[in-house]
Every structure is written in C-alpha cells, then in structure tokens.
Amino acid sequence: SQQGEEDPQALSIQEGENATMNCSYKTSINNLQWYRQNSGRGLVHLILIRSNEREKHSGRLRVTLDTSKKSSSLLITASRAADTASYFCATDAVGGGADGLTFGKGTHLIIQP
Amino acid sequence: DAGITQSPRHKVTETGTPVTLRCHQTENHRYMYWYRQDPGHGLRLIHYSYGVKDTDKGEVSDGYSVSRSKTEDFLLTLESATSSQTSVYFCAIISSRNTEAFFGQGTRLTVV
Numbered sequence: 714s715q716q717g718e719e720d721p722q723a724l725s726i727q728e729g730e731n732a733t734m735n736c737s738y739k740t741s742i743n744n745l746q747w748y749r750q751n752s753g754r755g756l757v758h759l760i761l762i763r764s765n766e767r768e769k770h771s772g773r774l775r776v777t778l779d780t781s782k783k784s785s786s787l788l789i790t791a792s793r794a795a796d797t798a799s800y801f802c803a804t805d806a807v808g809g810g811a812d813g814l815t816f817g818k819g820t821h822l823i824i825q826p
Numbered sequence: 827d828a829g830i831t832q833s834p835r836h837k838v839t840e841t842g843t844p845v846t847l848r849c850h851q852t853e854n855h856r857y858m859y860w861y862r863q864d865p866g867h868g869l870r871l872i873h874y875s876y877g878v879k880d881t882d883k884g885e886v887s888d889g890y891s892v893s894r895s896k897t898e899d900f901l902l903t904l905e906s907a908t909s910s911q912t913s914v915y916f917c918a919i920i921s922s923r924n925t926e927a928f929f930g931q932g933t934r935l936t937v938v
Contacts, residue, residue: 746926748929756869761926801869805923811857812882813927
C-alpha cells in the first residue's frame with residue numbers, strides 16, 4: 714500500500730511562479746524525503762527532513778513537515794522550465810525494518826515558458 | 827552521482843521466458859532494492875536486500891526472485907515473464923537507515 718500520497722497529481726504553472734506540492738502519509742516516520750524524476754530517468758534525491766524537524770531549505774526548495782497532521786509540503790520558488798518533472802515523496806516508517814522507503818504516486822509538474 | 831548501474835536498459839522478451847535484470851553498485855552500500863514503476867501506481871517495492879545472501883519480499887514480489895551473492899550485485903529474476911510484468915524497473919541503494927536513496931537509470935522491460 715502507498716504510504717505517501719501527493720497532491721495534486723498534476724500541476725501546470727508559468728515560469729517564475731512558485732510551485733507547491735503536498736504529501737500525506739499514514740504512519741509514524743523517521744524521515745520524509747522528496748525526489749525528482751525527469752522523463753525516462755531515475756529518481757534523484759532532493760531533500761530529507763527528519764521527524765523532529767519542521768522546515769528545511771535547500772536552494773529554491775523549501776520543505777515543511779507537520780507530524781501531527783502527517784503531511785509535508787514541497788515549495789519550489791521562482792520555477793524554471795528545467796523544473797518540469799515528476800516529484801515524489803517517500804517515507805521511512807518507524808519500525809519499518811530494512812524495507813526502505815515507501816513512495817507516493819507523484820506530482821507531475823509542468824513549467825510553461 | 828552514486829555508482830549504480832542497471833543492465834540491460836531496455837529489453838523485449840516473450841511471455842513465458844525467464845529474464846534477469848542486474849543492478850551493480852560501486853558504493854559498498856548495505857541495502858539494495860528493486861522497485862517497479864507503473865502509471866497510476868508510483869514505485870512499488872518488489873524485493874530488497876540488507877546484506878549478502880539476506881533478502882526479503884516487498885509489496886509486489888509474486889513472480890519475482892532475487893539473489894545477492896556479492897555486496898555489489900543484486901539480481902532480479904522473472905522466472906516466467908508475463909505481460910503484467912511489463913514495466914520500468916528501478917534499483918536503489920541506501921548506505922544506512924535514515925539516509926537518502928540513490929537510484930539507477932531504470933530498465934524498461936516489455937513482455938510480448
């Protein structure tokens with residue numbers, strides 16, 4: 714079953730605008746991660762936020778985590794055409810053993826030039 | 827980029843034939859994973875390994891087997907390929923818990 718669920722499934726915005734994607738999950742987590750996937754390529758890690766953190770920044774990326782609501786958001790500021798990709802959240806569940814991360818279905822982001 | 831490669835990158839095979847996909851890493855990471863990615867389903871875990879000869883099943887393991895005889899190699903075998911196994915397969919490695927995963931470029935498998 715999917716632990717993380719991204720919202721929206723698809724998002725189209727103009728270059729220069731900010732893009733916000735949300736992720737909800739079901740169980741307690743050690744950390745939550747965001748990945749980007751360009752068409753036909755493997756996933757690339759963007760940012761990791763631990764369960765005791767509430768916000769984290771990396772360049773134009775801002776991630777928030779609300780463990781009480783079991784949700785996270787990824788904000789990409791000043792979007793560029795190169796940001797066009799699918800974005801996935803992944804959770805590392807507490808007590809999850811060695812079975813690694815559980816991924817959501819992704820948000821497909823299109824940046825219109 | 828993490829040293830992780832998948833082979834082959836593309837394969838077309840006939841129903842009922844066995845197929846083996848290879849994942850090779852040069853990072854000496856302990857944990858290795860096989861996922862499949864299908865439209866509408868995201869990534870789903872097939873099998874994983876937490877050490878040499880230590881493997882376990884994931885969410886969608888039926889019809890698949892794995893082997894890890896060396897730290898650097900994790901093989902995924904479809905014993906008798908079916909059309910429902912047409913998918914893109916990704917291998918991933920993690921050095922330790924609570925850290926990021928590194929992915930291979932994927933193998934696009936078509937079963938006809």
